[in-house]
Amino acid sequence: QKEVEQDPGPLSVPEGAIVSLNCTYSNSAFQYFMWYRQYSRKGPELLMYTYSSGNKEDGRFTAQVDKSSKYISLFIRDSQPSDSATYLCAIETRNYGQNFVFGPGTRLSVLP
Amino acid sequence: DAGVIQSPRHEVTEMGQEVTLRCKPISGHDYLFWYRQTMMRGLELLIYFNNNVPIDDSGMPEDRFSAKMPNASFSTLKIQPSEPRDSAVYFCASRLGTSGYTFGSGTRLTVV
Numbered sequence: 512q513k514e515v516e517q518d519p520g521p522l523s524v525p526e527g528a529i530v531s532l533n534c535t536y537s538n539s540a541f542q543y544f545m546w547y548r549q550y551s552r553k554g555p556e557l558l559m560y561t562y563s564s565g566n567k568e569d570g571r572f573t574a575q576v577d578k579s580s581k582y583i584s585l586f587i588r589d590s591q592p593s594d595s596a597t598y599l600c601a602i603e604t605r606n607y608g609q610n611f612v613f614g615p616g617t618r619l620s621v622l623p
Numbered sequence: 624d625a626g627v628i629q630s631p632r633h634e635v636t637e638m639g640q641e642v643t644l645r646c647k648p649i650s651g652h653d654y655l656f657w658y659r660q661t662m663m664r665g666l667e668l669l670i671y672f673n674n675n676v677p678i679d680d681s682g683m684p685e686d687r688f689s690a691k692m693p694n695a696s697f698s699t700l701k702i703q704p705s706e707p708r709d710s711a712v713y714f715c716a717s718r719l720g721t722s723g724y725t726f727g728s729g730t731r732l733t734v735v
Contacts, residue, residue: 543721545723552729552731553728553729554627554714554716554726554727554728554729555666555714555724555726556726557723557724557725560722560723599665599666601724605721611668613665613666614665615665616665
């Protein structure tokens with residue numbers, strides 16, 4: 512089983528839709544949870560960063576962490592064509608050094 | 624701050640040649656990471672430094688790969704000799720303490 516699993520998509524939605532992106536992970540030692548957005552031919556850009564179960568909101572983006580289920584989600588409200596990108600979850604533990612794992616990414620297209 | 628700066632943006636080289644990729648992290652950041660991204664394998668951590676000291680190089684694929692960080696503002700990733708399977712996008716990222724990563728724009732390497 513891979514440490515982090517993510518549906519690669521592609522996921523296509525109409526403008527204005529609510530988008531739900533998800534990752535599952537296998538190691539309960541992971542402590543920190545991040546979402547990155549990567550536009551084509553660019554480096555990943557940090558969107559959300561959290562270390563606790565529950566929800567964290569930033570504008571149109573909400574990150575949700577359920578440690579008991581080892582499941583994290585990113586919700587995008589009122590999606591825009593400019594949200595079209597690949598979204599990567601990233602999970603980290605800092606016990607005994609750093610173990611930082613990226614999911615493979617979900618490619619999202621928001622159609623005008 | 625200009626962010627993480629990588630050079631060159633693109634590199635095309637012949638098999639067997641030496642390739643050197645360069646990175647300038649964000650000033651004050653104490654961690655520096657080198658990642659490789661391919662369609663097949665996603666983002667892979669190659670090596671990371673803390674305060675200019677290599678901490679974990681277990682992701683470096685072979686002895687053909689080497690990385691140095693002679694000071695807090697500069698790092699290099701060298702491949703010698705290069706092979707076609709090394710073709711990928713190489714990202715450098717930096718972070719301060721427990722913050723999220725900031726990635727550079729990457730170097731797209733093509734080995735023919």
